[in-house]
Amino acid sequence: MIKFLDSRLAGLAAWFARRTNFLTHPQAGRWSMLVIPLLLGLLSLASGQDDGWDMRNYHLYNAHALLNGRIGFDFSPAGFQSYFNPTLELPYYYLNQWLPPRAVGFVMGLLHGLAFVLLAGIARQLLGAAAPRRTVLLLAMAGLFAPGFLSELGNTMGDNLSALPALLSLYLVLRCWDALPQWCASVAWTVLAAGAAMGVSAGLKLTNATYAVALCAALLTVPLAWWQRLRLAFVYGVGVLAGVAAAAGWWFLKMWQTFGNPLFPQFNNLFHSPLAQEGGVIDVFFRPQGWVENLFWPFIFAFNTRRVSEIPLKLAVWPVLYLVLAASLAVWLWRRRSAAAAPLPAPRIVFLLAFVAIAYLVWMRMFSIYRYLVPLELLAPLAIWLAWQYIAPQAQRVAGVVLALLALAVFPIANWGHAEWAEQAFSAEVPAIAQPADSIVFFAQPDPPSGWMATFLPPATRVIALGTGLPESPAWRARQLAAIAERPGPHYLLLSAARNDRDGTRLRKLAFAQSLGWTDDAAGCNKLASLMQHVRLQVELRRLPSGGCTFDLLPQHRIDLAAQDRTTIAQAADRLQQYGLQLDAASCVTQPAAIGAEPRPFLWCRVGLRDRTAAR
Incomplete structure (x- = not known):
């Protein structure tokens, strides 16, 4: 046969x-x-640019930590993978x-x-x-x-x-x-x-x-x-x-x-x-x-x-x-x-x-x-x-x-995440920290990972992750609490902000239309409107008071990002309380960051100390 x-x-x-x-x-x-x-x-x-979960968690951070003397100074910003x-x-x-x-x-x-x-x-x-x-x-x-x-x-x-x-x-x-x-x-x-x-x-x-x-x-x-x-x-x-x-x-x-x-x-x-x-x-x-x-x-x-x-x-x-x-x-x-x-x-x-x-x-x-x-x-x-x-x-x-x-x-090939190329592989606008040597930036969110964001923080500022993937022993917890007590503050919390995965595609389409000059005035916007009658761009055209226009996501693709952020902040506040910390939810602001051309915004919040007996 x-x-x-x-x-x-x-x-x-x-x-x-x-x-x-x-x-x-x-x-x-x-x-x-x-x-x-x-x-x-x-x-x-x-x-395109590597935008995988592991890269955002520890591949970038671990090299940064080694070359900048942060091994043992930071507390597991990338979970247990911080020590690979x-x-x-x-x-x-x-x-x-x-x-x-x-x-x-x-x-x-x-x-x-x-x-x-x-x-x-x-x-x-x-x-x-x-x-x-x-x-x-x-x-x-x-x-x-x-x-x-x-x-x-x-x-x-x-x-x-x-x-x-x-x-x-x-x-x-x-x-x-x-x-x-x-x-x-x-x-x-x-x-x-x-x-x-x-x-x-x-x-x-x-x-x-x-x-x-x-x-x-x-x-x-x-x-x-x-x-x-x-x-x-x-x-x-x-x-x-x-x-x-x-x-x-x-x-x-x-x-x-x-x-x-x-x-x-x-x-x-x-x-x-x-x-x-x-x-x-x-x-x-x-x-x-x-x-x-x-x-x-x-x-x-x-x-x-x-x-x-x-x-x-x-x-x-x-x-x-x-x-x-x-x-x-x-x-x-x-x-x-x-x-x-x-x-x-x-x-x-x-x-x-x-x-x-x-x-x-x-x-x-x-x-x-x-x-x-x-x-x-x-x-x-x-x-x-x-x-x-x-x-x-x-x-x-x-x-x-x-x-x-x-x-x-094997085709089509799945991948672990890529972003469009940009002039900078990684970018973030971190607010100024007035007293870096007295401050701690806390991570309290296992997913999405934030390890890569630690590379943008001042060298004197300590990064301490709280329950983000490293199984904590009593001695580890005691060392964390001692490190927190050593620094008077001000302290901060960094969280990944909610994002709509479709928004990156919208922004790329908008950038292309802008490069053609089709969003600047009514004539260009009319061209776009005519094109969209024949081509499904999966976006909605919105006219601006200035006479120009922009793209919005279709209604079925929109997400209440603010509500998701409120949930994230509330969950982080509960976690911080376990370490004797108080999150000032009203202070949280959204800051821009990106990997390649893919937006990765983050939340920046103030953190204060509670009664030390509250830590457990």
């Missing part, structure tokens, strides 16, 4: 071969490694200091595009020198059609960037594969370097420790004597530890000295810092429940992506990969039953498939948060191709069509 289907695809394969014949050129590899990262840089540029290793945030932070916003977006996309270079290298090592150049490049390109990778392209979430050293680690192991049995100094150093690259990936983003564990375990499949395999895994593990120490050791030491827990506030069940609650991983919401979910998890989250992701991604690749890996195991068992020595796939391929399988299992049990799967989803098409090669080596056209369909199935 499979061979019949494969033969029916011969015409399609011939047509596709003609269309991609340029990939057989001797220089195709070099050109693709230059052009594809550039194209991804342009795609990032077209996507900020090394990964530094490139974006510095790029914004040196380059215009659009250039920053392009550079970030280009950096993420380097994944293609590594995927091509990995594919070449696995397919062998005799494999057609076009096949290698197409498999590397197929890896880029990954929903998680594309959803984060050019943004600051770190999964794409930290995937690069993880892929480099895999490439280095495969590069020295044939020399592993000899075990000379150069091989040992290469394995050590591969481990260090993986350690850097894990040090930059601790969730990548999944891949360090998986690759170390996969090395035990190398066809060597058992003690040689253990030696290989041990040297690789030493490299991992060295890489983690290089990328994160300084941060662990700082956290230990400041808070008594190198991973503060997580895994406090191991380190027992009095400043955090006892507990392990804080975010365990996405894990599968029960043996049925554990067994069929790829199918469950492919049909209900909210089980593993906050945004709707197209995850069809995972059921396919799961089935192909299971089928390859079943085929091997069947052949073993029929023959005394059933052939396995090439050892390199066994190693890769073992790495993929182990990494998936560790990810599922530890986190099950989809964005942590970026390195695996980049490798998924290659793994499917290689596993299918073992199952049905005479029917590779079927695998090619499946991979093409999976590449198309």
